[in-house]
Amino acid sequence: MASAASNAASEVLELADPLPLDGGQRLDGVRIAYNTYGTLNDARDNAILVAHATTGDQYVASQHPITGKPGWWDRMVGPGKPIDTDRFFVICPNVIGGCMGSTGPSSMASDGKPYAMRFPVITIRDMVRAHVILLESLGIETLHAVIGGSMGGMQALSLAANWPHIPRRVLAIASTATMAAQNIAFQEVGRQAIMADPAWAGGNYYDNDTGPDSGLAVARMAAHITYLSEESLTSKFGRRLQDRPDGKPGAKSFGFDADFQIESYLRHQGLSFTTRFDANSYLYITRAMSYFDLDEEHGGKLADAFARTQARFCVISFDTDWLYPTEQSRKLVHVLNAANAPVSFVELSAPFGHDSFLLDVPALDRVVTGFLNQ
């Protein structure tokens, strides 16, 4: 049993059997890197699976080994926090396709070389299939809850739809059951930015001095804008100019330096991302997201996806999230209603756009706390 009172470094599960994939292939030698927090009780019924978003990882509530920053949901997961590790055993796995220890395109294939683009295209359900095997290995048959924002919400919904006996509560935040055209479009731009970078080299850059950092940075910049609301960009940056290197107040340079603070901020976001994320992983994970369509998976009858679920659902959207707008959550709620699944739905008011699920939104804390204690 994975008792884990203290768990700073990731644990790794090596799968004994090949992992079957939706694309028809079987992936050998799969490793799943994960962190746990809290203690699994004797009844083994207090586990919560936290699924991370596109560029997240298993460091949900521990310092990130590369950036040194606190966990990405440190404010939500911990002793006395909404996802209370004094009561719950929290498991957060890195998705397959990722680059923080779980098997992905940067992992070694059986020939001792990185998979690169030989890595099979995976789906959200493939990621969840790996999570399920991880749960089995930990002796967990049912989850108190599965929780995720954005792509994490998709994993939560996929678990509920495909392994309906596992989760007793499903919490999908700022997410969707079906990737919309606009999201597919933005993800395609990100992939094209990476693949347009000559340093991408068809994905075979692992032995080179540099990878497609420029392309990955551009992809991140474009994505980052979509995570924020227009309002938050205006209040945080507006048209404020960057101070000059000599400390003097900013002025238009009449050049192409980052004159505006928002420009400088975006460049920084793009560059710093390349230090912690693998460009090929970005390709594979966004591809999995663009393929995500629970409706199609269930023969065009989304309600059928949830026909066998025993879980309660909680669906949360944010009023300033234009990437996964409330309308998409509402659609999901209608489907859950049609499937007679108990579901609560709330659109929270928060200024931060899609990123609201990661940021200081006290109302979100209250909803999560309440739902986990129902």
Add this chain to the structure above:
Amino acid sequence: MASAASNAASEVLELADPLPLDGGQRLDGVRIAYNTYGTLNDARDNAILVAHATTGDQYVASQHPITGKPGWWDRMVGPGKPIDTDRFFVICPNVIGGCMGSTGPSSMASDGKPYAMRFPVITIRDMVRAHVILLESLGIETLHAVIGGSMGGMQALSLAANWPHIPRRVLAIASTATMAAQNIAFQEVGRQAIMADPAWAGGNYYDNDTGPDSGLAVARMAAHITYLSEESLTSKFGRRLQDRPDGKPGAKSFGFDADFQIESYLRHQGLSFTTRFDANSYLYITRAMSYFDLDEEHGGKLADAFARTQARFCVISFDTDWLYPTEQSRKLVHVLNAANAPVSFVELSAPFGHDSFLLDVPALDRVVTGFLNQ
């Protein structure tokens, strides 16, 4: 006098004097390429200046010499059309900084080599300053109207603010008086995509076999998404898959080809753009837009910008335009009200997002017709 009953090819004005620029430089040997339609009347009071948007040009109502497509506002400009060339003399200049004949970064500097990044950073007001000299050369002291959408609207507002004696009517469609942080952010991504392309070569690619087509295509793809509404992307593409090359119905490839129609469409938009647009021009024109702030130009008192105007204003926004949302038009209207300028304002309902000003929106035709005949 530029009588121009038939005017398929562009005319070009060569400025005798250097053009003073907001950045403090003076630009020598400026050429302004423009098209005209209709005939200037004897009173010289029936001229309408149509200002083009970011990647537009002077081919507002004539076949484009590179793409062979009809003019970008063919539906609006012509005999019997809302901007009726049977009655009005329509002038559409290519902005300086552009690449369709007006002086820009691809033009030859005095040393016989292309300016490239030696071209000075220009502003929207600099573009308009060139337009004003063009009007003078045509013997036009007052305009019946100045009209533009998006960046064209900015030029219209800049003309009204800085040369208040010239336009009698000002029509700004899907535009703003001050570029917002989100727009600056998207433009920065586009520029970074271009400058990240090694083929950009610091801007000195004109003598090379290839320019930064990949970077420019990515910039265009990202921008193109912002021109469309989520609704139009969903109704036009949704999650529909691309037919296969062999004509069979589309299926997920479990690869990185353009599986979805929206992906294929975006790739096409990106690639085809590179055949007609210069990457350095894209840098300079988006830079000019990010600098656009009529408020700052007038000491933080936007109403002062319009204190001396004699013009009537018409401000139009579209309900699905999230790039230049109605709120920005409404702000402008409040300022015009504060300046006691006669202004009518309408938010039109149209499904096409920001691009609505270019597309089939009969209500727009009616508003334009009505305003020009007031």
